[in-house]
Amino acid sequence: MLHVAEAARVSVATVSALINGTATVSPELSQRIEQAIRDIGYKRNAIARSLKMGTTRTIGLTVPHITNPFFTDVVSVIQQAFDRAGYAVMLCCTDEDLNTQDDQIRLLLDRMVDGLIVARVGDGAILKGIVDDANVPVVLLDRICEGVDTDAVVLDNQRAVFDAITYLINLGHRRIGYITGTSDISPMHDRMTGYSEALRAAGLPVAEDLVRSGNFHEIDGYNATMQLLSLHNRPSAIFSANNPMVIGTMKAIRDIGLSCPEDISVACFDDFPWSDVFQPQLTTVAQPVQAIGEQAANLLLDRLAGNRDAPPRKLVLKGRLMIRNSCRPLGAIAQSVSA
Amino acid sequence: MLHVAEAARVSVATVSALINGTATVSPELSQRIEQAIRDIGYKRNAIARSLKMGTTRTIGLTVPHITNPFFTDVVSVIQQAFDRAGYAVMLCCTDEDLNTQDDQIRLLLDRMVDGLIVARVGDGAILKGIVDDANVPVVLLDRICEGVDTDAVVLDNQRAVFDAITYLINLGHRRIGYITGTSDISPMHDRMTGYSEALRAAGLPVAEDLVRSGNFHEIDGYNATMQLLSLHNRPSAIFSANNPMVIGTMKAIRDIGLSCPEDISVACFDDFPWSDVFQPQLTTVAQPVQAIGEQAANLLLDRLAGNRDAPPRKLVLKGRLMIRNSCRPLGAIAQSVSA
DNA sequence: AACGCTATTCTAAACGTTTCGATACTGTCA
């Protein structure tokens, strides 16, 4: 900017005024300055600007795994929303690791991001500390956090799973295996509650041997399913509370020589774009990913626009049960077996 | 830092020296300073540091679509690699749009990113201009660019498709439909060449009516497939040069009342993690996503480490044909039809 | 006691912006 000012024989203050339109600049000088900008190929340095202004027009986004299609979709929507609003997005993947998440959030705050969208990992204590210190608005995504009082957008996980399990029960299933992620995050807890509530509502027992947990990866789903299928009295249906794990479930079913839905019914949380073309067509609980991403972006953009003091807002969206052909009425199975 | 210096009764220079280890500081002052840092909860401001140092320890990454599993995986690997190296990643999705890409790259450069990894869109002219101006190292990903002389990591697309098409020919297919993305990017061009070369090598004609193009989305694959299937003399196999589009292909096949592989064989570029559990199990060309991401990260990290003047390096990796059950020998189909 | 050496610490100038208050100019009106 100094060079531009010199070339146009004006002060840097005038150049700044013209660029930002913060004061009127005479046509004559405007022209000289614009010419100089073109000649020199001047680009405003956003870093220097950020330092002075105290704002970076950049937000931080952390998710556990970007390869999980749910997060991929949400990240994509959020990225687009902030792109439109002229913000850049710094993306971090915590890989479900608490320390990584910690480090990354600190890294983002050091870089003076203007806001944070966090699909948190682990318990919220440390996150709470960081968020309280940092003076930036934070939106919690997918996973809320006891004691961290801030904007959030989540699914009504309990209800969604309740509906899915009830659907299985209505098909005649009585022993329903359940594969969950680590239970220290709210969705896993709420989904588990949905599972037990549905059983309880139908007067069925919650059998401990039917519940397995893993760490969100395909291999965890595989191992959990292997255990369920080798049970003395194996379940007739399996619900996977997370979608990378259901791939593992399907592999385990295949490897053990069974097939879905003939021998075992399967349903899971989170939809896939290909769910209704490949066989078996998985029955899933679809999250409104578009809405989740947009709402999260809107909440944060609203805070960034200056609405700092409004009380925390918590948006709870509804899941939708997508019924396809991966779950069979139990009567039909009995028939085909006895035939 | 000023407050810390005051609290510890030293100068800011000494605080800086201690924090960065750039000069020896007596144990006594060190202790006072560390205490003050803790008391105040001081965090170094990375923006001010960037301004002074001329480096942000942040890189920019732009891809066409993050929801395309290929890019999702590559982004994930790259993110991890830079995270390990202490860099932040700014992610942009260009949505296959030239202007968006332009704006985003400028945005990233304004923010003084230290380097850029670009899966480019459209023709390279503008990109070339930007890259030449900007004084940062650039690595091209997946798609190279005539005239832009910089590091790149790409697949041997021609060979990969040649092998896949040859496989189909060996199964007895003679009319093989081909669905491509827009041909202004190198992989689409090279894949198309692989297709024609394979046909030519087998002495088969390249029929224009068998080649359709779309804009990388599922819907484009759907439309292209609909056209191919309503051809008077429809193909016995379809190869989709891109993986979101193959979902559209499968939907079209289903909607038109055919089935794969019984009525029509399908293969595509890019693998899915679930390819070998759901039916039909797609035959695909798998890219070594892990290697692609790592190599791209390494190339850039190497430049960032100071190796600026080495000549541009172009890494060409090999694809791998994953043969599953979505393609049938044509003889078998003939038999079952005549039976 | 004066000297030089080393180890430690500090002063002050950058980095590239924004912005407040000051200044200079122009024209209007009493």
Next chain:
DNA sequence: TGACAGTATCGAAACGTTTAGAATAGCGTT
């Protein structure tokens, strides 16, 4: 003609660091 208001421009400080070079202190030598 002089005071005044309004407009256009500028000088300089500030944002929070890093760093070159100057200053100081401590200490062994001669």
